[in-house]
Amino acid sequence: xxxxxxxxxxxxxxxxxxxxxxxxxxxxxxxxxxxxxxxxxxxxxxxxxxxxxxxxxxxxxxxxxxxxxxxxxxxxxxxxxxxxxxxxxxxxxxxxxxxxxxxxxxxxxxxxxxxxxxxxxxxxxxxxxxxxxxxxxxxxxxxxxxxxxxxxxxxxxxxxxxxxxxxxxxxxxxxxxxxxxxxxxxxxxxxxxxxxxxxxxxxxxxxxxxxxxxxxxxxxxxxxxxxxxxxxxxxxxxxxxxxxxxxxxxxxxxxxxxxxxxxxxxxxxxxxxxxxxxxxxxxxxxxxxxxxxxxxxxxxxxxxxxxxxxxxxxxxxxxxxxxxxxxxxxxxxxxxxxxxxxxxxxxxxxxxxxxxxxxxxxxxxxxxxxxxxxxxxxxxxxxxxxxxxxxxxxxxxxxxxxxxxxxxxxxxxxxxxxxxxxxxxxxxxxxxxxxxxx
Amino acid sequence: xxxxxxxxxxxxxxxxxxxxxxxxxxxxxxxxxxxxxxxxxxxxxxxxxxxxxxxxxxxxxxxxxxxxxxxxxxxxxxxxxxxxxxxxxxxxxxxxxxxxxxxxxxxxxxxxxxxxxxxxxxxxxxxxxxxxxxxxxxxxxxxxxxxxxxxxxxxxxxxxxxxxxxxxxxxxxxxxxxxxxxxxxxxxxxxxxxxxxxxxxxxxxxxxxxxxxxxxxxxxxxxxxxxxxxxxxxxxxxxxxxxxxxxxxxxxxxxxxxxxxxxxxxxxxxxxxxxxxxxxxxxxxxxxxxxxxxxxxxxxxxxxxxxxxxxxxxxxxxxxxxxxxxxxxxxxxxxxxxxxxxxxxxxxxxxxxxxxxxxxxxxxxxxxxxxxxxxxxxxxxxxxxxxxxxxxxxxxxxxxxxxxxxxxxxxxxxxxxxxxxxxxxxxxxxxxxxxxxx
Numbered sequence: 095x096x097x098x099x100x101x102x103x104x105x106x107x108x109x110x111x112x113x114x115x116x117x118x119x120x121x122x123x124x125x126x127x128x129x130x131x132x133x134x135x136x137x138x139x140x141x142x143x144x145x146x147x148x149x150x151x152x153x154x155x156x157x158x159x160x161x162x163x164x165x166x167x168x169x170x171x172x173x174x175x176x177x178x179x180x181x182x183x184x185x186x187x188x189x190x191x192x193x194x195x196x197x198x199x200x201x202x203x204x205x206x207x208x209x210x211x212x213x214x215x216x217x218x219x220x221x222x223x224x225x226x227x228x229x230x231x232x233x234x235x236x237x238x239x240x241x242x243x244x245x246x247x248x249x250x251x252x253x254x255x256x257x258x259x260x261x262x263x264x265x266x267x268x269x270x271x272x273x274x275x276x277x278x279x280x281x282x283x284x285x286x287x288x289x290x291x292x293x294x295x296x297x298x299x300x301x302x303x304x305x306x307x308x309x310x311x312x313x314x315x316x317x318x319x320x321x322x323x324x325x326x327x328x329x330x331x332x333x334x335x336x337x338x339x340x341x342x343x344x345x346x347x348x349x350x351x352x353x354x355x356x357x358x359x360x361x362x363x364x365x366x367x368x369x370x371x372x373x374x375x376x377x378x379x380x381x382x383x384x385x386x387x388x389x390x391x392x393x394x395x396x397x398x399x400x401x402x403x404x405x406x407x408x409x410x411x412x413x414x415x416x417x418x419x420x421x422x423x424x425x426x427x428x429x430x431x432x433x434x435x436x437x438x439x440x441x442x443x444x445x446x447x448x449x450x451x452x453x454x455x456x457x458x459x460x461x462x463x464x465x466x467x468x469x470x471x472x473x474x475x476x477x478x479x480x481x482x483x484x485x486x487x488x489x490x491x492x493x494x495x496x497x498x499x500x501x502x503x504x505x506x507x508x509x510x511x512x513x514x515x516x517x518x519x520x521x522x523x524x525x526x527x528x529x530x531x532x
Numbered sequence: 533x534x535x536x537x538x539x540x541x542x543x544x545x546x547x548x549x550x551x552x553x554x555x556x557x558x559x560x561x562x563x564x565x566x567x568x569x570x571x572x573x574x575x576x577x578x579x580x581x582x583x584x585x586x587x588x589x590x591x592x593x594x595x596x597x598x599x600x601x602x603x604x605x606x607x608x609x610x611x612x613x614x615x616x617x618x619x620x621x622x623x624x625x626x627x628x629x630x631x632x633x634x635x636x637x638x639x640x641x642x643x644x645x646x647x648x649x650x651x652x653x654x655x656x657x658x659x660x661x662x663x664x665x666x667x668x669x670x671x672x673x674x675x676x677x678x679x680x681x682x683x684x685x686x687x688x689x690x691x692x693x694x695x696x697x698x699x700x701x702x703x704x705x706x707x708x709x710x711x712x713x714x715x716x717x718x719x720x721x722x723x724x725x726x727x728x729x730x731x732x733x734x735x736x737x738x739x740x741x742x743x744x745x746x747x748x749x750x751x752x753x754x755x756x757x758x759x760x761x762x763x764x765x766x767x768x769x770x771x772x773x774x775x776x777x778x779x780x781x782x783x784x785x786x787x788x789x790x791x792x793x794x795x796x797x798x799x800x801x802x803x804x805x806x807x808x809x810x811x812x813x814x815x816x817x818x819x820x821x822x823x824x825x826x827x828x829x830x831x832x833x834x835x836x837x838x839x840x841x842x843x844x845x846x847x848x849x850x851x852x853x854x855x856x857x858x859x860x861x862x863x864x865x866x867x868x869x870x871x872x873x874x875x876x877x878x879x880x881x882x883x884x885x886x887x888x889x890x891x892x893x894x895x896x897x898x899x900x901x902x903x904x905x906x907x908x909x910x911x912x913x914x915x916x917x918x919x920x921x922x923x924x925x926x927x928x929x930x931x932x933x934x935x936x937x938x939x940x941x942x943x944x945x946x947x948x949x950x951x952x953x954x955x956x957x958x959x960x961x962x963x964x965x966x967x968x969x970x
Contacts, residue, residue, distance in 0.1 A: 112744055114743050114744050114745075121866070149863065149864065236709055239709060239710070240709065240710050250688060250705075250706075250747075267688075267705050267706065267709060268688075268705065270709070271674055271677060271678065271705060271708070271709060272677070272678050303768075304768055304772070305552050306550055306552050307552075307765035307768070309688075309747060309764070326747070326764055327745035330741075330742055330745070330771070331862070333768070333771065333772070333775075334742070334771065334775045334861070334862055335862055337771075337772045337775035337776050338775050338776065338778065338779075338858045338861055338862060340776065340779055341776075341778055341779050341782065341854045341857060341858050342854050342855065342858060344779065344850075344854070345847075345850040345851045345853070345854035345855075346847065346850070346851055347851055347854065347855065352855050353855070353859060353864055354855050354856055354858070354859025354860075354864050354865040354869070354873060355859070355864065355865060355869065355872060355873070355876070356855075356876075357876075358876050358879040358880045358883070359883075361855070361876065361880045362880055362883045362884055362887075365851045365852075365880070365884060366883075366884050366887055366888070368851075369844070369847060369848060369851070369884065369888055369917075370887070370888065370891055372843070372844070372847055373840065373844070373888065373891055373892055373895070376839070376840045376843055376844075377840075377895065379839045379840060379843070380836050380837060380839070380840055380899075381836075383835060383836045383838075383839060384833075384836040387832040387833060387835065387836060388832070390828065390829075390832040390835045391828075391829055391830075391832035392829075394825040394826070394828040394829035394832075395822075395825060397821060397825065397828045397835045397838065398818050398819075398821045398822040398825065399818060400821075400835065400838050400839055400842070401814070401817045401818070401821060401838055401839070401841070401842035401951055401955065402811065402814045402815075402817060402818055402842075403839070404838070404839035404840075404842035404843050405810070405814055405817070405842050405843075405845075405846060405947065405951070406807070406810070406811070406814075407843075408843060408846045408847070409783075409784065409807060409810055409846070409944075410803075410807060412782075412783040412784070412850075413783045413784055413785055413803045413806075413807070414803075415783070416779045416780050416782070416783035416785065417780065417783075417785065417790050417791070417792050417794075417799070418792055419779060420776045420779050420780060420792070421791060421792025421793070422792075423772070423776055423779075424769070424772055424773055424776060425587060426587065426791055426792050426793065427792040427793060428559070430560075431792070431793065434793060435792060435793070438793070438794075438795075438796050438799065441796040442796045442799045442800055442803070445796070445797075445800045445804075446800055446803060446804050446807065449800075449804055449808070450804070450807055450808065450811065453808055453811055454811055457811070457815070461818075479807075506847075509843065513839055513843070517839065
């Protein structure tokens with residue numbers, strides 16, 4: 095009995111928190127526990143909002159554990175755009191069954207939304223938008239908003255439409271509040287509306303929001319009919335995904351195509367071609383080293399340091415590269431900053447090259463007791479570091495100028511150039527000092 | 533004459549566009565041209581908004597080219613938070629001079645804002661916030677908003693305060709519009725206000741906005757006095773920077789500390805220690821290879837392929853790693869998805885290992901006409917790829933669990949483990965088939 099009371103208190107406490115917090119709790123529970131909690135939330139009519147805050151895939155997994163009646167009730171109380179994201183994760187027959195049991199108006203709305211690909215403005219929008227005829231006065235508009243406030247996700251903007259629902263202009267709630275009550279809204283609306291075509295790619299949508307700081311934008315079809323609204327919170331997740339795409343591209347995975355839980359064959363499809371290309375590029379290095387096989391045969395001690403030199407090309411290039419790619423992504427630097435970047439990376443490359451070369455030279459000398467080996471290793475790593483740093487920092491600008499994806503291409507090219515420098519120095523000097531290394 | 537007319541038309545056209553577009557034009561012009569355009573905008577009283585949309589450093593560079601009178605006029609018409617960001621980029625004496633010439637009220641406001649570190653909520657906020665006494669009615673509040681609409685950056689929220697300006701509650705413009713006109717706002721306000729302490733780190737602020745989808749949040753001091761407001765558009769740039777930080781950390785640069793135009797010595801300070809540590813870790817590989825010096829001396833053909841094997845460890849690990857790190861950053865995967873990730877990466881590692889091994893084996897055979905060399909290279913790269921893939925995908929989860937930065941540490945460890953596997957296989961099999969490789 096006491097345990098039940100305690101549980102009740104905990105539930106009460108949970109109910110007072112933000113849906114995003116409840117969603118966080120649901121995610122950390124084991125599946126049976128999460129379903130149990132969801133049922134309790136459902137009984138309090140508080141299950142819809144937290145599900146809307148969860149990753150759609152996880153939300154769908156939980157919803158599938160409920161019975162049809164529960165599921166339908168929850169779905170019809172979710173924001174339509176969130177509900178549709180969730181439906182997209184369920185098997186087709188489940189979706190068909192759920193839609194057939196939903197209230198007709200809702201079912202129609204969901205079907206219309208499901209028709210838009212999820213990575214377009216249409217797939218992102220909420221259809222519950224405030225559309226007002228142009229002849230209303232400001233006062234009438236405010237009354238209309240008052241009446242419909244419950245069902246609308248956002249009322250920061252109202253859209254003015256003609257009889258055919260074609261978009262004429264936009265009003266912010268602020269405009270309405272600031273206008274004289276008797277003014278017709280057609281006279282105060284802003285006619286220069288930025289609109290999102292329903293088929294616009296979500297990344298383009300995110301860039302528009304980011305650049306112009308909009309809170310919401312209307313979605314229209316080809317003939318200018320108002321279809322729905324995309325709000326800034328819908329866009330934030332897209333923005334985060336878009337902002338982190340360089341991370342994948344820099345590692346040789348095309349733009350945002352692979353997710354952590356993508357099916358293995360999808361991953362192979364994205365990862366393998368790039369690595370196969372990398373091997374071909376690296377054959378330049380294989381060839382360069384093979385020129386010195388005679389030297390290596392006579393001073394095999396050199397071979398032990400070769401993997402390290404190759405590893406360092408990639409590592410040093412990646413540091414400079416990631417700083418440049420990120421600077422480009424956040425808008426900190428562009429083409430006209432190239433001279434400053436070149437000067438900076440030249441200096442950084444020299445200083446780091448000297449330091450890393452000295453470190454490796456000393457280690458090689460101490461390990462093998464041979465000062466010539468130390469000298470050769472030091473000079474090679476210094477040269478390698480200089481080339482990797484400058485190329486890593488500068489190539490992204492050049493490739494971008496050439497309209498080649500800088501995040502994907504710069505790394506392999508910078509690494510290969512640095513490898514070539516490092517090995518020519520290492521093995522060339524090795525050949526020169528051969529008799530001191532044997 | 534014709535040219536002047538044309539210029540005028542172009543300026544007119546430009547003036548009709550969004551400040552963010554004008555900012556974009558300013559950024560692409562040469563400095564003299566940009567200053568010239570800025571002067572023309574200034575004459576039309578249209579220079580403040582575009583400067584606010586620019587990177588503060590670039591905006592400061594342009595502003596410094598104007599005379600004091602022009603600069604002061606523009607500064608006093610900018611949003612205060614943008615103006616202060618710009619002032620932070622100017623030399624101290626210039627700032628002192630500008631402040632001394634500004635209108636007293638503005639100068640005081642700017643001085644107060646300059647006192648907050650730029651990476652805190654206080655540094656991000658705008659002080660122009662709508663604070664209303666609790667006894668006003670909804671109608672009076674709307675009238676007050678109408679009166680002050682011009683000067684306020686955003687009026688989507690109004691904050692209710694007591695006589696000492698302590699924050700009591702929040703009202704959305706929507707609440708006001710929906711309330712009966714005669715209700716006191718103290719009765720309709722929401723008392724559970726999420727507030728930002730002035731000293732809160734901007735990254736925490738960004739996380740709050742991201743999680744709860746706020747449009748704006750109030751900033752308060754230790755005693756709960758209302759200081760200002762942070763809006764979602766101020767936070768978006770921080771979010772983009774935060775979201776891209778993994779890019780730097782994965783390459784061995786501590787969280788967001790280095791910008792593309794950081795001074796060279798700052799870059800050295802952040803980049804060098806990591807690379808020095810990397811060399812020490814890589815000594816494991818140096819040691820492993822040195823065990824096989826005798827083999828290499830007798831079959832130096834092996835050496836030519838060693839840099840390629842080392843390069844591939846890093847490349848393959850980076851692919852799996854970036855997918856995992858990004859999945860964690862976007863919230864797609866967490867600790868409980870580890871079993872699924874292990875299964876996935878095992879399969880991907882096997883498939884890619886087989887394919888890449890086959891490719892390299894074939895190439896080695898064709899280049900040297902020796903099937904044993906092909907076999908050795910194929911097996912080594914396959915093993916190396918499998919280990920790099922699984923470690924790259926799985927280590928981030930383990931390190932995160934151990935509270936070690938997964939983005940920074942996983943790459944070096946995964947690469948070293950893959951290197952060790954690759955070289956033991958390559959040189960071990962090389963020793964086994966030695967007489968067929970000579």
